[in-house]
Amino acid sequence: MSPAPATTRAPAASGTQAVDRAALLVATVVHADEPLSFGELQDECGLPKSTTSRMLTALERSGLLERDEGGSYVAGRLFWLYAIRHDRWQELVRLARPTMTTIGQETGETVHLSIRRGARVVQVAQVDARYLLGSRDWTQVEVPPHCSALGKVFYAWGGLAVAMPLERRTDATVTDPEALRRDVRRCVRRGWATTVDELELGLSGIAVPVHGSRELVAALGISGPTPRLQGRHDELGHALSEHAHDLSRLLRGRARAEGVA
Template sequence: MAEPAGGGTQALDRAAQLVSSVVEAAEPLSFAELQESSGLAKSTTSRMLAALERGGLLERDDAGGYVAGSLFWTYAARHDPWEELVRVAQPVLARIGEDTQETVHLSVLRGDRVVQVAQVDSQYLLGMRDWTQIEVPAHTSALGKVFWAWGALRIPVSQLVRLTPHTLTTRAALDRDAASARKRGYAVTVDELEVGLTGIAAPVSGPGGVLVAALGVSGPTSRLGGRVDELGRNLITRAAEVAAVLQGINPHVKEGVA
């Protein structure tokens, strides 16, 4: 049966254009921006956006801007994009564990949450804990601080929870801490999540130099306190090895010592 001019296919093409514009945009797009870029009438744009919202392809954030909808998150959850990262990084995590004997972590950013996707357990009884099942506030962990320091995660403007007397909770303090992390190449927490626990983490870059993960080590402050810079430099070296594989480069990085 012949399709009427301007029928279903044309409507699908226009809807696909709206979805594509939102998904490819660096920031949420307003109704006006979408209407202008698509060249559609306001009424047509409104109807299409409403239909795309109902279908889960688009949704609006608190400010009213359009972002990718729940179907995209469902697909991502079922086809985990970090499986390849974990596979590539696992041998490096094992080497860090051998170097340090401490717990080794690999974390990624999902939305505004820092999620640990791999861990190598400490060789010591003191320090063995499965952190993959524990949600940790980003400002209290070295892994979370990596995403803030390298611009992948925004520091909230509201007051942050203070878990210990050493937890940094103000924007000014976190800004200074982030600047120090960028200067030395790795982030640090000492007694900020738990008194007696130290964490160190370095950024891992993917294709195009984009931050894709944080690679870290944690353990008792009594063991790590005097080794922070040594461990940090080791993590920078190991993070570069993971980045080289992700970027399709043969890594010729000198072995780190820790």
């Protein structure tokens, strides 16, 4: 736990005492390296228990602080709203991480979250496979969208245009524009996108769309060895779709709560 800033000790009584104490609690939480319990906050700020309780209740109500699943205090939704407006993908990753972790536990495979930046599809988060034979870290690797299930999601639901020429990575890579469009239409009909050996031999992927209030926000998917995923595309596609639906609902609810379109 990081120590409180040098200036953050309980102030002497004054007309601004309540504001000062509230600011002290918020600053202590924001400067901490990890969520703080009630007792830790009280000790760190040197405030009476009743005052700490009253202030924290007001700060939660205003959205300046909130509690995590363990009941400890973290920065509240107003901070996340600021993050959305200035770096929305960090907030998306934060909200999607529990879903990705659950998918990883259920499937054992590598889990991916990708967004669109212009004509590129960029992976912003990954949960590694539990198997010894899993996928590499793709977060720093640029992958042609037509070679990945994540990229096909943006063709199918995000309005990404097919850019020519289409690079051939393997013999299974779809390089004919009309064949790719047919593949994309199949993605829409069944609700998920797939690739089999199209980026690398022996590597398959399945991905689904994550929607915000009005548009596609991200692609959520898994990848793994083709033999291990073979025959499981429908099962995994349905499961991913359910998780994506829950995540989409969370994102829409958060946007409504914070007044974000």
